[in-house]
Structure formats: C-alpha cells, structure tokens
Amino acid sequence: MSNPAFASLIDAIRGHYRNADFIPLHAPCFNxxxxxxxxxxxxxxxxxxxxxxxxxxxxxxxxxxxxxxxxxxxxxxxxxxxxxxxxxxxxxxxxxxxxxxxxxxxxxxxxxxxxxxxxxxxxxxxxxxxxxxxxxxxxxxxxxxxxxxxxxxxxxxxxxxxxxxxxxxxxxxxxxxxxxxxxxxxxxxxxxxxxxxxxxxxxxxxxxxxxxxxxxxxxxxxxxxxxxxxxxxxxxxxxxxxxxxxxxxxxxxxxxxxxxxxxxxxxxxxxxxxxxMQQLPDFLREKRALAEKYRGWIETIPGLLSLREPKNSQANYWLNGAILPDLPARDAFLQQSNDAGIQTRPLWTPLHRLPIYADCLRTEMPHTEWLADRVVNLPSGVVCHG
Structure with missing residues (x-):
C-alpha cells in the first residue's frame, strides 16, 4: 500500500526533474x-x-x-x-x-x-x-x-x-x-x-x-x-x-x-x-541547491531525516539521501518510488554481511547496520539545460 507521506516526496522529485517518465539515480550531463x-x-x-x-x-x-x-x-x-x-x-x-x-x-x-x-x-x-x-x-x-x-x-x-x-x-x-x-x-x-x-x-x-x-x-x-x-x-x-x-x-x-x-x-x-572538469563548479552549485530542496521536502515528512554534511566540511552532495525510520519503511519507500518510475536505491549491503567477506576480522557494526537498514539514495543528477 502506498504511503501518502512518501507520495509528497515523490511528487517533489518528479517536479524537479520536469515530470520525466523515468528519473535515474544519477545520469551524466554533457555539453x-x-x-x-x-x-x-x-x-x-x-x-x-x-x-x-x-x-x-x-x-x-x-x-x-x-x-x-x-x-x-x-x-x-x-x-x-x-x-x-x-x-x-x-x-x-x-x-x-x-x-x-x-x-x-x-x-x-x-x-x-x-x-x-x-x-x-x-x-x-x-x-x-x-x-x-x-x-x-x-x-x-x-x-x-x-x-x-x-x-x-x-x-x-x-x-x-x-x-x-x-x-x-x-x-x-x-x-x-x-x-x-x-x-x-x-x-x-x-x-x-x-x-x-x-x-x-x-x-x-x-x-x-x-x-x-x-x-x-x-x-x-x-x-x-x-x-x-x-x-x-x-x-x-x-x-x-x-x-x-x-x-x-x-x-x-x-x-x-x-x-x-x-x-x-x-x-x-x-x-x-x-x-x-570545466563543468564541475556548476555541477557543485546545482547539487548544493538540490540538497537544500531535499532538506525542505524530506524534513516535512514525519519520521524522515535528510543526510547532512559533517561539521567543518563541504560535501559535493554526489548523492542525496533520506533516513527512514526502520527497515520496513525503507523497503516500502524503495518499492513505492521505483514503481513510480523514480530510481531510488539503498546503501550497499555491508560487506561483512556478504558471504564472500563474512569470515573477515571486524569490529561490532552498530552504526554500519543502522544506516544500511534505513538510508535511501535519491535522484541527484544535475538537470541538463538546453
């Protein structure tokens, strides 16, 4: 069942990307x-x-x-x-x-x-x-x-x-x-x-x-x-x-x-x-502006948080993301957004959870697992002009 709160974010993304039928996570922009x-x-x-x-x-x-x-x-x-x-x-x-x-x-x-x-x-x-x-x-x-x-x-x-x-x-x-x-x-x-x-x-x-x-x-x-x-x-x-x-x-x-x-x-x-590289300064400005928009869209939805740059740093906002309340909410949002033609993705499966790396030495992973179960990456490509 679709969540009306998620629908508002999906509508905002669709409007930003000019109501395209399919909105990829991050498409390149060439001049x-x-x-x-x-x-x-x-x-x-x-x-x-x-x-x-x-x-x-x-x-x-x-x-x-x-x-x-x-x-x-x-x-x-x-x-x-x-x-x-x-x-x-x-x-x-x-x-x-x-x-x-x-x-x-x-x-x-x-x-x-x-x-x-x-x-x-x-x-x-x-x-x-x-x-x-x-x-x-x-x-x-x-x-x-x-x-x-x-x-x-x-x-x-x-x-x-x-x-x-x-x-x-x-x-x-x-x-x-x-x-x-x-x-x-x-x-x-x-x-x-x-x-x-x-x-x-x-x-x-x-x-x-x-x-x-x-x-x-x-x-x-x-x-x-x-x-x-x-x-x-x-x-x-x-x-x-x-x-x-x-x-x-x-x-x-x-x-x-x-x-x-x-x-x-x-x-x-x-x-x-x-x-x-000559386009990069423009890309960075547009991505920062998009990150501001995402914060406004995401943080009006109860239970959702946006990813923010750490203190004393300036991020390129390569990918914007939302933090969902829990794993079921994350998966529900992924399903609803992708069904709507908006490509969203979770974080990577933590490597210690993959069979190929399960035997490697590791510390406890409370933050890794908490983030992996909640973060969704959102479309973050620059809108190409012309």
Missing part, C-alpha cells in the same frame, strides 16, 4: 564542448593511453584538488589497487577499511592477496570511525620494529582505507593521527567525493594518496576511469610507471623492470573528462 573534445581526440588518432588529454586531465584534477600529482587510471578500483601496491601492501597483510562501502574497496585489497579488516563507521560522517579504529588498534595491534602487527594472527597491518561515503568527508584528519601512531599509511577512497572538502582542504589529499572514480554515475565522468592523487614525488612516479606496464622509456625498445599492467586511462576518455 557541446564534451562532444567537440571527443571529436578532436578522434581526429588526432591518439585514442588509447597516450595523448594530450590524459596529461591535461591529470593537470586539471591536480590543480582543482590542490594535490601535487595526479595519475590517470582506467577506473577507481584499479586506482585503489595501484595506491595499495605502491604503499607496500603485500599478500597476507591486513588492511583496515569500512564495511559500509561499495565492494570495490575490499576487492582492491583482495587483488593484492591481502585481507580487509572491517571497522564500524560514525553515525554523523558515515565514514570510518576514528574512535572505533583507535580502540581496535589499542586492543589488537602492536608496533614491532616500526611495523604494525596484529597480535592474534601475527600478520602485518599495512594500510588503512577510509571511504568518503556518498561524498561526505570522513573524519580523515583524526584517522590519520590514529594511524600515524601505529605507522600505518592511509589511502583515501575518495571515489565519490570529488569537490568535497574538510576544513577547506580537498578530500583525497590528506593521506599518502587518494583515489577518485570517474564512472558514469559520478559527479564527473570519463565514461570509465579514475585518478590517483598524491603529494609524494616518488610514489607518484612509481604509480605512473606501474600503470604503464613498467616500461622503461626508450625510443623503440620494449624493456620492463617490474611486473605491472596497462592501467592507464585512454586519451578518448580523458577528453570527455577535461570537458566535465
């Missing part, structure tokens, strides 16, 4: 310049991993985020893999992360033969909890010759990967303080947070490295792609080397000095990204 740059890339014939647009996109992302270096990659998952590899993560290691994230976060860890350790999130940032992380390390880890070791298993804890959930900044400064005391490098999964800042500093630039996604549903898209950012000269050089099959530069010889892969973003995708 004429995007088509022109892609056509120009085709005309150059440099459509693969070599070309001016790859370099230009790296420069533009570095400038926008304030990072010293940016390395373009084929997607965010491989960006995380690369960031973990150059951080020294090895097979058999443990890597701290959150269960409330897209599965790619943990999959990138597993690609290196390491194991994720799931830490609960904070209820107000939706990201990995510094307090829970501190308690876990105090109870279960120790420093041995400058290396963090898990006491019970004797395995090395070689990295920590917090995720800026839905574009809302985790308490990354505190997380880095906690990890620094245990000599653990922090790699930010900033896949969803391009344009988000904490205390005026861009997400992805606090840790040893950060990784953005340019998937088709992100605030900026290259169709498929990602970007690793870092302020470390040597790390950036190594990441770029490994992303290009570790080929030693030479006019004609094919010599390689490490086992590596072709992880470089194609120039054709980068051309689209260059145009999208």
């Amino acid at each position: 004429e310049q995007a088509k022109a740059l892609v056509n120009d890339c085709i005309d150059t014939t440099f459509v693969s991993s070599v070309g001016q647009y790859v370099t230009r996109l790296e420069e533009e992302v570095a400038a926008f985020t304030g990072a010293k270096h940016a390395v373009a990659v084929v997607n965010g998952t491989m960006g995380l893999y690369l960031a973990l590899k150059v951080a020294g993560v090895r097979a058999g290691d443990l890597v701290l992360t959150q269960s409330l994230t897209f599965v790619a976060t943990a999959n990138a860890i597993k690609m290196l033969g390491a194991e994720p350790v799931f830490i609960d999130v904070d209820a107000d940032t939706y990201g990995l909890s510094a307090d829970v992380l501190q308690a876990f390390l105090n109870e279960q880890a120790t420093l041995k010759d400058g290396v963090c070791m898990h006491r019970a298993s004797g395995r090395r804890i070689s990295a920590c990967v917090p995720m800026h959930t839905l574009g809302f900044c985790a308490e990354i400064d505190r997380l880095i303080d906690v990890c620094s005391a245990f000599s653990i490098p922090v790699i930010e999964d900033a896949a969803e947070s391009l344009g988000s800042t904490l205390q005026g500093r861009h997400s992805g630039t606090f840790g040893q490295s950060g990784v953005f996604s340019f998937n088709g549903n992100k605030i900026v898209t290259t169709g498929g792609g990602g970007m690793l950012v870092t302020n470390d000269d040597a790390l950036a050089a190594h990441a770029k080397h490994l992303s290009t099959t570790a080929k030693i530069s030479h006019a004609w010889l094919f010599e390689h000095d490490e086992i590596a892969f072709n992880l470089r973003m194609p120039n054709l995708n980068a051309a689209l990204g260059v145009a999208q």
Whole structure:
C-alpha cells in the first residue's frame, strides 16, 4: 500500500526533474564542448593511453584538488589497487577499511592477496570511525620494529582505507593521527567525493594518496576511469610507471623492470573528462541547491531525516539521501518510488554481511547496520539545460 507521506516526496522529485517518465539515480550531463573534445581526440588518432588529454586531465584534477600529482587510471578500483601496491601492501597483510562501502574497496585489497579488516563507521560522517579504529588498534595491534602487527594472527597491518561515503568527508584528519601512531599509511577512497572538502582542504589529499572514480554515475565522468592523487614525488612516479606496464622509456625498445599492467586511462576518455572538469563548479552549485530542496521536502515528512554534511566540511552532495525510520519503511519507500518510475536505491549491503567477506576480522557494526537498514539514495543528477 502506498504511503501518502512518501507520495509528497515523490511528487517533489518528479517536479524537479520536469515530470520525466523515468528519473535515474544519477545520469551524466554533457555539453557541446564534451562532444567537440571527443571529436578532436578522434581526429588526432591518439585514442588509447597516450595523448594530450590524459596529461591535461591529470593537470586539471591536480590543480582543482590542490594535490601535487595526479595519475590517470582506467577506473577507481584499479586506482585503489595501484595506491595499495605502491604503499607496500603485500599478500597476507591486513588492511583496515569500512564495511559500509561499495565492494570495490575490499576487492582492491583482495587483488593484492591481502585481507580487509572491517571497522564500524560514525553515525554523523558515515565514514570510518576514528574512535572505533583507535580502540581496535589499542586492543589488537602492536608496533614491532616500526611495523604494525596484529597480535592474534601475527600478520602485518599495512594500510588503512577510509571511504568518503556518498561524498561526505570522513573524519580523515583524526584517522590519520590514529594511524600515524601505529605507522600505518592511509589511502583515501575518495571515489565519490570529488569537490568535497574538510576544513577547506580537498578530500583525497590528506593521506599518502587518494583515489577518485570517474564512472558514469559520478559527479564527473570519463565514461570509465579514475585518478590517483598524491603529494609524494616518488610514489607518484612509481604509480605512473606501474600503470604503464613498467616500461622503461626508450625510443623503440620494449624493456620492463617490474611486473605491472596497462592501467592507464585512454586519451578518448580523458577528453570527455577535461570537458566535465570545466563543468564541475556548476555541477557543485546545482547539487548544493538540490540538497537544500531535499532538506525542505524530506524534513516535512514525519519520521524522515535528510543526510547532512559533517561539521567543518563541504560535501559535493554526489548523492542525496533520506533516513527512514526502520527497515520496513525503507523497503516500502524503495518499492513505492521505483514503481513510480523514480530510481531510488539503498546503501550497499555491508560487506561483512556478504558471504564472500563474512569470515573477515571486524569490529561490532552498530552504526554500519543502522544506516544500511534505513538510508535511501535519491535522484541527484544535475538537470541538463538546453
């Protein structure tokens, strides 16, 4: 049975998106310049991993985020893999992360033969909890010759990967303080947070490295792609080397000095990204305005709350969301909205609930499970003009 209170929100969404028959969760918005740059890339014939647009996109992302270096990659998952590899993560290691994230976060860890350790999130940032992380390390880890070791298993804890959930900044400064005391490098999964800042500093630039996604549903898209950012000269050089099959530069010889892969973003995708980066300031303004509208719509409905950016931060509002009273209410809203042609989605199934990760070491998950059972993501794409 439909809920009249939900119907008011559904009507508001439909009106904002011009009463479209189907309203997707997050569709990309392209302008004429995007088509022109892609056509120009085709005309150059440099459509693969070599070309001016790859370099230009790296420069533009570095400038926008304030990072010293940016390395373009084929997607965010491989960006995380690369960031973990150059951080020294090895097979058999443990890597701290959150269960409330897209599965790619943990999959990138597993690609290196390491194991994720799931830490609960904070209820107000939706990201990995510094307090829970501190308690876990105090109870279960120790420093041995400058290396963090898990006491019970004797395995090395070689990295920590917090995720800026839905574009809302985790308490990354505190997380880095906690990890620094245990000599653990922090790699930010900033896949969803391009344009988000904490205390005026861009997400992805606090840790040893950060990784953005340019998937088709992100605030900026290259169709498929990602970007690793870092302020470390040597790390950036190594990441770029490994992303290009570790080929030693030479006019004609094919010599390689490490086992590596072709992880470089194609120039054709980068051309689209260059145009999208020029649209990004407008996207951010429109998304913030939409977030204000959502707050007005959501918080007039008894029992519903909106997702709000944490204190001292500015979110990109990649996805807006509503917090429903409980799991039955969440599922009822999902059914009613999708039946009405409005694509809404729950948060990801927490990774510790998936059979493939059920045996991983983890903390208690009260906030993770509470949010997963209640949050619904709402259509958040920019309305394309013209």
